[in-house]
Amino acid sequence: MTNAPGQDLDSLYQEIILDHYKNPLHAGLRDPFEAEVHHVNPTCGDEITMRVHLDGGVVSDVSYDALGCSISQASCSVMADLVIGKPVEEAMAIHESFLTLMQGKGQVEPDEDVLEDGIAFAGVAKFPARVKCALLSWMAWKDATTQSQGHSESQPQEAQHG
Amino acid sequence: MTNAPGQDLDSLYQEIILDHYKNPLHAGLRDPFEAEVHHVNPTCGDEITMRVHLDGGVVSDVSYDALGCSISQASCSVMADLVIGKPVEEAMAIHESFLTLMQGKGQVEPDEDVLEDGIAFAGVAKFPARVKCALLSWMAWKDATTQSQGHSESQPQEAQHG
Amino acid sequence: MIEGLLPQLDIVRKDFPILERTLAGGLPLVYLDSANTSQKPQVVIDTMVDHLERHNANISRAMHQLGAESTEAFESARDKVAAFIGAPRRDEVIFTKNASEALNLVANSLAWATGDLAVGPGDEVLITEMEHHSNIVPWQLLTERKGATLRWFGLTDEGHLDLSTIDELITERTKVVSFTWVSNMLGTINPVAEITRRAHEVGAIVVVDASQSAPQMPTDLAAMEPMERPDVIAFTGHKVVGPTGIGVLWGRGDLLAQLPPFLGGGEMIETVRMEGSTYAPIPHRFEAGTPPIVEAVGLGAAVDYLGELGLGAVRDHEHAITAYALDGLATVPGLRVLGPLDAAERGGAISFEVDGVHPHDIAQVLDARGVAVRAGHHCAKPAHARFGVQSSTRMSSYLYTTPAEIDALVEALEYTRSYFKLG
Amino acid sequence: MIEGLLPQLDIVRKDFPILERTLAGGLPLVYLDSANTSQKPQVVIDTMVDHLERHNANISRAMHQLGAESTEAFESARDKVAAFIGAPRRDEVIFTKNASEALNLVANSLAWATGDLAVGPGDEVLITEMEHHSNIVPWQLLTERKGATLRWFGLTDEGHLDLSTIDELITERTKVVSFTWVSNMLGTINPVAEITRRAHEVGAIVVVDASQSAPQMPTDLAAMEPMERPDVIAFTGHKVVGPTGIGVLWGRGDLLAQLPPFLGGGEMIETVRMEGSTYAPIPHRFEAGTPPIVEAVGLGAAVDYLGELGLGAVRDHEHAITAYALDGLATVPGLRVLGPLDAAERGGAISFEVDGVHPHDIAQVLDARGVAVRAGHHCAKPAHARFGVQSSTRMSSYLYTTPAEIDALVEALEYTRSYFKLG
Numbered sequence A, B: 001m002t003n004a005p006g007q008d009l010d011s012l013y014q015e016i017i018l019d020h021y022k023n024p025l026h027a028g029l030r031d032p033f034e035a036e037v038h039h040v041n042p043t044c045g046d047e048i049t050m051r052v053h054l055d056g057g058v059v060s061d062v063s064y065d066a067l068g069c070s071i072s073q074a075s076c077s078v079m080a081d082l083v084i085g086k087p088v089e090e091a092m093a094i095h096e097s098f099l100t101l102m103q104g105k106g107q108v109e110p111d112e113d114v115l116e117d118g119i120a121f122a123g124v125a126k127f128p129a130r131v132k133c134a135l136l137s138w139m140a141w142k143d144a145t146t147q148s149q150g151h152s153e154s155q156p157q158e159a160q161h162g
Numbered sequence C, D: 001m002i003e004g005l006l007p008q009l010d011i012v013r014k015d016f017p018i019l020e021r022t023l024a025g026g027l028p029l030v031y032l033d034s035a036n037t038s039q040k041p042q043v044v045i046d047t048m049v050d051h052l053e054r055h056n057a058n059i060s061r062a063m064h065q066l067g068a069e070s071t072e073a074f075e076s077a078r079d080k081v082a083a084f085i086g087a088p089r090r091d092e093v094i095f096t097k098n099a100s101e102a103l104n105l106v107a108n109s110l111a112w113a114t115g116d117l118a119v120g121p122g123d124e125v126l127i128t129e130m131e132h133h134s135n136i137v138p139w140q141l142l143t144e145r146k147g148a149t150l151r152w153f154g155l156t157d158e159g160h161l162d163l164s165t166i167d168e169l170i171t172e173r174t175k176v177v178s179f180t181w182v183s184n185m186l187g188t189i190n191p192v193a194e195i196t197r198r199a200h201e202v203g204a205i206v207v208v209d210a211s212q213s214a215p216q217m218p219t220d221l222a223a224m225e226p227m228e229r230p231d232v233i234a235f236t237g238h239k240v241v242g243p244t245g246i247g248v249l250w251g252r253g254d255l256l257a258q259l260p261p262f263l264g265g266g267e268m269i270e271t272v273r274m275e276g277s278t279y280a281p282i283p284h285r286f287e288a289g290t291p292p293i294v295e296a297v298g299l300g301a302a303v304d305y306l307g308e309l310g311l312g313a314v315r316d317h318e319h320a321i322t323a324y325a326l327d328g329l330a331t332v333p334g335l336r337v338l339g340p341l342d343a344a345e346r347g348g349a350i351s352f353e354v355d356g357v358h359p360h361d362i363a364q365v366l367d368a369r370g371v372a373v374r375a376g377h378h379c380a381k382p383a384h385a386r387f388g389v390q391s392s393t394r395m396s397s398y399l400y401t402t403p404a405e406i407d408a409l410v411e412a413l414e415y416t417r418s419y420f421k422l423g
């Protein structure tokens, strides 16, 4: 059997991803929170319920209940761990940088200082069908955070193509 | 210039047809009548209003007001002249035989004893787009006659394809 | 050697150019996603190309030679489709853009119906829990908008319709019963004749979603007893080796003639004045605008192709492959099939779960081995919910599927388990 | 030599295989029916074949390599179409089956709208007397069904909209103004910016039927002033050198997001439970079921092809040919053109009458000479009625039309007159 496809897979399923998948950080729904959102990947049915608690301009907690594949679960865990404790503005910048990575079709070099464990998702960007999995929780977080800030952005936004 | 297309045309535009077109028989709307129908060729907009008067099982009058091309006008004139004075049953048989001719794609040999001037339309059967023109008045006549007989057949029937 | 396979399967496969493709890493394509969309034989592609390169013109409206050729090609596609399903009359065959539009056409038109067909408070529409979203949402919209009630058949643990409640569900209040002939998720073949008869006894309209049955089983409407013949069936071109962009609605002529128009415009009219319009007879009444011409022509070639193979032979092939696949899947530890386990009771779509691996991840690993399956809810979320899962992996075979491809699937599933380090 | 023709017209013509065809009697094809449907360049056909032979799969739903390729091809067609019309956002581009469906989508959804968008008694929808049936009947259905009132702009004798009544027609009661950018019968180019501004001042939604303008003139929505930019435009693939089976609806994102769903099912959902469903954001919200995938891919190649020629150059070509044709037609005794006589005010469709010969008969004789034109009401019965005729003959050029073809038309018209023995 050829090994080529296996190698491809390994670039998707990095050890870090599988670890987060098996042991997700910050899982569960907690109080207090200002906004709770429910996002769905309509294509495959993956779902997430997410709460965001802001405190003095800082993301004080992100808690969630998620159903989905390894990529979407691990991404959620990584995201929560990255943004909790960060000022909203900085967290939004991290979000932006993750989005750029995911939409880069594998051409964007991730910045480990910003994304930390998130750089493990660089390989996902080469699998267009999985990009939405990786982004589900990030989109939910952005939505919930914006709502927490008092802006309402009720219509879930779809990931931009191309 | 090649003559081939001209020959084709002449098989469509027989002298008899052009004559009936220029001098249509039985034109105009007359009393008495038991049924009046209005048929349209939805494709091109040709229209006909037709009245039928039956008397003792005989087609006693067919009168009409028609707008359309040479084929549809001539066909109406020929039809009216053919059926007026005939028992309904015989007229229906003529209708049937004209229908068969028109749907025969030029393969059916017309019977002059039955169709008289109608045989001039044999060439029309080779022009699928014109078959509907030739049939418009015949369909209207059938509809009106059936209504006159007391049967209601309100939904105009479309010429069967193939 | 397995019984029932299509004779000369290797030659049949040569008709499908895509099956010769290789994927990343030079792997051969193992296409097991035919319930999602089927592959196209060369003859369908060539027929479309010939139409576009030599006969392209708008239909009906055009009087010239190209127009006559194009109209003839389009209308003879209607004849072919009518023959394919044994339609009692050719003008009962309406071309839509897909099965979804066909189903919506009926539901949406019913929303504007008056008289006997009107749907309102107190009236009920009956569907089932195993429907594709395209046979759920249109009826939700209809009943919500008109204040009627949506009801549904539940499912047994084996993935059959639970007909034990049929007397409560089909009543004098039932205006429409709409259900799938073959489930695209569970594979279940439903008892169309029996349900249709019961529905007709109370005067309900019966709509059957034939999207999964038309590709796999002979359909002969004219041969069905009128009481047991659905009033409407819908299917989609791209699942019967035809192109996308075309679907079919067959409906009983007098029912269709009673339905108010759906889309307005173009060729669906009899006459138009600014003050009001009248409409053409079927089929044109429901074919507003320029229809999918080259798609109809391609579909005509597709059903001809299936007709030459013989739908009976295709069904036998599917049955043989499905049985073989069920056996193979049973050898994979932790794998659970959703739906009937007897190949005789089902079509060629088999959805399953594997303990400890999410369907996306299964599909991903399979894809890395060249095996194309579908993962997700397959547009059947309620059926997934019924079985307590959110998604599943689905393999679906078709007339070109070989036993060796099933072997490749089973092997790739074993590999998936080892990749994710499952016992 | 005529100014403004496409450079290297003879080479451009070689892109269109059908133009090499001969007709009965070995006559060359003179195709002057492009307003009905355009011919297809080889690159569109080849792109579709490549998709069907190598990348065919269902989109979105499929996780495998073919699925990814097909999805990428489909979504990049959306990007190309968005670029073609200068859409402010790519997700505002919705694929339908044709222009007619796009227009019906809006009218039909509005019938179920609540709140601001609701249409009911006292409300008015404003159209024009020069609309294609596809932009009349949907609004008749909407206003009849909802008890609203349909009004329309009349036409001047020269074939322009009679804007003298604009103050009476566009009022606080006007909910929707829907009109064509370029008439398919009269050729008239309408003042989109001016009418849109007026309609927006009273808060009406503006729908523009771009079926005839999109093929012939540059469209740049993003460059339009927001007050003058329509809220919705619709056009159809087969008139922009693309395949049948695909149309485009562009709509302002926040308007589309407010509209209730049109067709339900397949991929237009967010989540489905038996008790009720929620819907996906645009564009998917309005793309129920398997979309016309290979058709979108073909359309992408088509708009790329037009983009390479340059829509400005295409418009110049049409203008030059139209002016030349108007001059030629003016030499035919008894011929009367319906619509503006100045090529600058019109598109490339020219409808005319010839005293003493019915349009069918003209088209028939022309066809016998290889000249393909359309005869009939061109799906614009009210405009014909306005000019006191029941039908007309229409020649319509496109980017591949040569002056020699116009000469052939004029000569064939002379022959027609002599065939029917007219002075």
Ligand SMILES: Cc1ncc(COP(=O)(O)O)c(C=O)c1O
Pocket: C266, C288, C289, C290, C291, D035, D036, D098, D099, D100, D101, D132, D134, D135, D180, D182, D183, D184, D209, D211, D212, D236, D237, D238, D247, D379
């Ligand atoms: C101005 C106009 N609007 C709408 C249409 C309808 O387009 P389609 O038939 O592709 O839906 C056409 C062409 O037929 C047209 O010319």
Ligand SMILES: Cc1ncc(COP(=O)(O)O)c(C=O)c1O
Pocket: C035, C036, C098, C099, C100, C101, C132, C134, C135, C180, C182, C183, C184, C209, C211, C212, C236, C237, C238, C247, C379, D266, D288, D289, D290, D291
């Ligand atoms: C059972 C069933 N119904 C309806 C559909 C919808 O078909 P389409 O997406 O072509 O409209 C499908 C396939 O997607 C199906 O499997």
